[in-house]
Amino acid sequence: MTLAIAIFAGALAVIATERVDRTKVAMVGAALLLVTQTIDQEVAIEAIDWNTLGLLAGMMLIVRLTETTGVYTYLAIRAAQLSGGRPLLVVIALALATGVLSAFLDNLTTVLLMVPITFLLADALDVDPIPLIVIEVMASNIGGTATLIGDPPNILIAGATDLTFGQFIGNLAPIALVVLLLVTGLLYLGYRRRLQVAPEAHERVLELDARRSIEDPDEARRTIPVLLLTIVAFFLHKPLHLEPATVALVGATLMLVVSRQPLSGALAGIEWPTLFFFLSLFVMVGALEHTGFMADVADAVADVTGGDRTAELIGILWTAGIASGVVDNIPFTAAMIPVVEQLTLDNAGDTAYWWALAMGACFGGNLLLISAAANVAAAGLAERAGRPIGFVPFLKAGVPVVLVSLLLSTAYLGVRYL
Amino acid sequence: MSGQSVGAPLLREVPVLSGDDTVRTAVRALLDAGVTALPVADDDGRFAGIFGEREFVTAIFPGxxxxxxxxxxxxxxxxxxxxxxxxxxDEPVARHTFTEHVDVGADFSDAELAEIYLHHRVSVIPVLNEDRRVKGIITRRDFFRALAERALEG
Structure with missing residues (x-):
């Protein structure tokens, strides 16, 4: 057990330094556990959640095939134009567009799609782009909380439970929407002096020809209906008796059939490092479970809270929120899942524990510039654009945003589940 | 086809930029030399990369x-x-230098030039001495012209 704990804790620490690629760290960790026979290969393979990997791979393919059409750029431009160039409305439009896209694609992809066009919109409006980028990053992490496919912690939770797409939306979308609107409003107030738009700048945004951002209209007509059909199928996956991974992979397969894009290009959209990171992580967490450590943690939590449900829910929410801000929320969630399973052993129908974990793990991603992959990607894009975001400026926004998010989530837990 | 190299006679001697030169100086040198890119050397005078039209467009437009x-x-x-x-x-040219490995040694073959032009989006290939100092460049345009003339003659 000691070796499994040491390897997992060591891997978390090295990942947190951001000096070594997280996939390499996780693979080394998994390899060490296998070589030292802390976990044998058969148990390791059983620990891998293929539903999660299938869902991720399917969605990566779908995103790749649709992003090349330019349809997401179109949505971002239209959102800014509908705001008429008025600062508050621009901020709300971009935050909502980012939040909604992030709920149905993934945070990282959404940020990679939205940030470049936001820089352009900021130039057109002649405003500082950094407040808009920070708001978008926060909106992507909040929006991703709303659905089963929006953020990796939710995908992990879905893989470990029977919770449906509809249950995720029904329980997490309301709080995600409230947090998104409040956080966007607060950030706007904080940044409003840097977002003053000159009257002539309105015209420059309205002059952008959004229709011409659709690079391949025929491909968009072929692939976007499949994307919409896949989202509908996610809503219906339970009555259809289909796992989310099946929905994503069937959607991706259908899209490959109707698309005219080369197969090799589409398959290049699969982020293998991410899949290997998850795979290795499952092996490491599998070792922790196999050695009985996670059961011990669950017992310790129960001892501390005295089995009090309220204390357990709020404890999970805040621990997940703060921990996910400091360490990668994916391994943290993967490690917490067996703990929550133990805590709900006597009452498997009590889903509130999962929502507390999801809210904490997803909202916590807004704490630091390195807390989530989307934040790191936005920082990289901003750096390359010659306008770095800066660790401290992000922290100044991140701390109040996470605090407000967790306070609202606590109230939500109280009103809805306690 | 003869056994003679197409590329060898095409070597052009050009000014070598320093990484500390400003983009302004580099652009002026590009215009004066009448080529699409120039080699950039490090503090020790060894080849560090190239700066050309593409790097200038990248630098002057938003990232x-x-x-x-x-x-x-x-x-x-x-x-x-x-x-x-x-x-x-006014920024140092080193900040905008293209640093991929696209140089050849003095004994380069035509196939080596062709492979670089096929796999890298560069318009010139620097030719280096054994101590990695720049001897000159082969431009893509010169290479194409010489290849085309040789092929049409043949």
């Missing part, structure tokens, strides 16, 4: 432009806003 999937939707009226980054003219 996010290359992250966009397309730019058909941008109207001409936005050009002035986008070109405000003329401050890059």
């Amino acid at each position: 996010y432009l290359r992250e966009l999937h397309g730019a058909h939707f941008i109207r001409r009226s936005l050009d002035d806003e986008l070109l405000r980054r003329r401050g890059c003219l």
Whole structure:
């Protein structure tokens, strides 16, 4: 057990330094556990959640095939134009567009799609782009909380439970929407002096020809209906008796059939490092479970809270929120899942524990510039654009945003589940 | 076809930029030399990369432009806003140098040149001595012309 704990804790620490690629760290960790026979290969393979990997791979393919059409750029431009160039409305439009896209694609992809066009919109409006980028990053992490496919912690939770797409939306979308609107409003107030738009700048945004951002209209007509059909199928996956991974992979397969894009290009959209990171992580967490450590943690939590449900829910929410801000929320969630399973052993129908974990793990991603992959990607894009975001400026926004998010989530837990 | 190299006689001696030169100096040197890119050397005078038209366009336009999937939707009226980054003219050329391994040794073959032009988006190939100092460059345009003339003669 000691070796499994040491390897997992060591891997978390090295990942947190951001000096070594997280996939390499996780693979080394998994390899060490296998070589030292802390976990044998058969148990390791059983620990891998293929539903999660299938869902991720399917969605990566779908995103790749649709992003090349330019349809997401179109949505971002239209959102800014509908705001008429008025600062508050621009901020709300971009935050909502980012939040909604992030709920149905993934945070990282959404940020990679939205940030470049936001820089352009900021130039057109002649405003500082950094407040808009920070708001978008926060909106992507909040929006991703709303659905089963929006953020990796939710995908992990879905893989470990029977919770449906509809249950995720029904329980997490309301709080995600409230947090998104409040956080966007607060950030706007904080940044409003840097977002003053000159009257002539309105015209420059309205002059952008959004229709011409659709690079391949025929491909968009072929692939976007499949994307919409896949989202509908996610809503219906339970009555259809289909796992989310099946929905994503069937959607991706259908899209490959109707698309005219080369197969090799589409398959290049699969982020293998991410899949290997998850795979290795499952092996490491599998070792922790196999050695009985996670059961011990669950017992310790129960001892501390005295089995009090309220204390357990709020404890999970805040621990997940703060921990996910400091360490990668994916391994943290993967490690917490067996703990929550133990805590709900006597009452498997009590889903509130999962929502507390999801809210904490997803909202916590807004704490630091390195807390989530989307934040790191936005920082990289901003750096390359010659306008770095800066660790401290992000922290100044991140701390109040996470605090407000967790306070609202606590109230939500109280009103809805306690 | 004869056994003679197409590329060997095409070597051009050109000015070598220093990484500390400003973009302004580098652009002026490019215009004066009449080539699309020039080699850049490090503090020890060894080859460090190339700076050319592509690097200048990248430097003078906002960095996010290359992250966009397309730019058909941008109207001409936005050009002035986008070109405000003329401050890059005073930045060191080292910041904008293309550093991929696209050089050849003095005994290069035509196939070596062709392979580089096929796999890298460069318009010149620096030719280096054994101590990695720049002897000259082979431009893509010269190489194409010489190849085409040889092929048509043959």
